[in-house]
Amino acid sequence: MPGRTVAKLATVSAVIAASVLAVAPTAHADLVTHCIGTGGAVTVPNDLLVPAGESCALTGTTITGNVTVAAGGNLVVTGGRVSGEVRVAADGYLDATETTVDGQVVLAAGGYGIFLKDARTGTVTVRPKGSTTIDSFLFAEASTVAGHVNVGAGEVRLDRGTQVQRNLSSTGTYYTDLHDSFVDGTLSVLNSATGSVVCGSAVQGRATFAGNLGGVQLGPNGTLDSCASGGYWGGDVSITSTTGGVTVDDNIINGQLAVTSNDPAAQVAANNRIRGGVTGDQAASSTNRAARVAAPDREDAGDQRAEVRRTSAVQEAAAAGAAKL
Template identity: 40%
Template sequence: MKLGSKIAASTATAALAIGGVTLMAAPAQADLVTVCSGHGGAVTLPTDLKVPAGASCFLDGTVIQGDVTVEGDANLHVLGGQIDGEVTVSSNGYFDASDTSVEGNVVNSGSYGTYLEEGTSVAGLSATAAEGADNDGFVFVVDASASSIDAQVGELYVSGARLGGVSADGTEYADIFDSVVRGDLSVSGTSSGAILCDSEVLGDATYADASGPVAVGAGEQDGFCSSVNYVDGDLSVTGVSGGVYIDNNIVGGDLTTAQNSPTAQVGDNNRVRGGIITEEVAMRTMAAEVTAEFEEHEDELEETVEEMRSETVEEAMEAGPAF
């Protein structure tokens, strides 16, 4: 996947502009909130931090010893930072973290989206709908880690990540590439399908009731799923109406496919330790339009995060020093 290094370059110039700033913070005081509209450097804030509605904040090397709130229509990009509390992203807000640790959860409620990359680590990562929100939001995790992901809305895209359990229920899609899930993976009700590619699931992997295509392994193709998936527990794909493609998987438990229309295509390159309970036809090469749909997810991701990061940094730099 190509996302991390290309998008990271979009903030390099701005980071040089503020990366050398070193500030001394005042002693910690309860109930204080630092408001950020602009840019900040290597300062430790012994307070909560808030990005007010409609504002943009860019932080390079900043330590926040409290919680962070990104209000409606606000943007926050943190580079090389540390957040000791929780991050809450409100309706149409955007949160972007690179090489940053977040000790608490990242909670998206009707947000425009969250993008985590380049060694960022968070606790729980969630995305839910909010009354009156005008978008479905997204959760994109590239070369980062989270103890769990719970997505109930929008787009979920993961590449090069280390995760705990993953649940995606009613999202547009749930694409996982070259990642490790140290728990169960549960995907249901996706409208544009889901893919598991070159990854490990150290639990059960369950896909159900998708109206888009579901590809688990999906066979060896140029630049697409070049290796095998490993599922330590059971692999189950049921009730999918967008097409099912299963190949190049090592499954420690049972493999089950049922009630899929059209019937699931199951290849010869699966190795299943448990039982095989399937309604299947022989694996054929995935149609070009199916692979194109998954590739379009990545292309749209790259365009979206490049645009949002550029907008956030530009507006924050124009607003001047935040503190």
């Protein structure tokens, strides 16, 4: 199985000219701030636009309207606030650290990715890839999504105490993993190319895993990723039509576990506490303690992709700034 790639992104520095204001073409339209460069602890009293192919780095900035990141643009916000929504176009990138977005965050088909760290947002949506060539990602650390997470493409990893206050729905991603995270609604992972790992996390509602090609690992001792502990499941858990292996280890399931039509049959360890019992086909109970050591570390495996984007953005920003001096 190919190693998992998790985009672990740092702040993109931009050394270019200050933001400028431009008036929208219609007579009654609000002003729109075009951000090309850096901004500090000021209030933008309208919408903000990062033009196509440009980079914008904001620190302590408040934006009272909506934000649009045009195709190929990069927006990095640290310690800021957006009163509206954030929409990111194809090949666009959003990095929000210690930042609040009151509205939704939407990554368009072919968007490069979203990185949230110590952030709070409304519903987060990653559109299906469609005919685009870019595989998106959503990576969140210690963040809160005060709504749903709906993902239709790319790499998904929620980590380090991230909370989803409603449902998490994933269809057709490369993988969808939860580490030390909390979903206060239902969890659905369907048709993932390399499967799903849930480690040290809690899901309050029903959980459904179906049609995943690379396997499903709930808890430690699986082959997909290193994992220290299992999780808590507040409702029924269903794992069906999965290839690549299913392991369920060290979990508390306050409902029924259904494991059907998986190839190979699911391995359900004896140390699980399953209130509603197990239905379906399962392999003989076994515990592969060596798997924890042998499993690849997905968090560290894919920094290369992020580094390419980060380096490129910094170089382009520096070049643009030098041209304006």
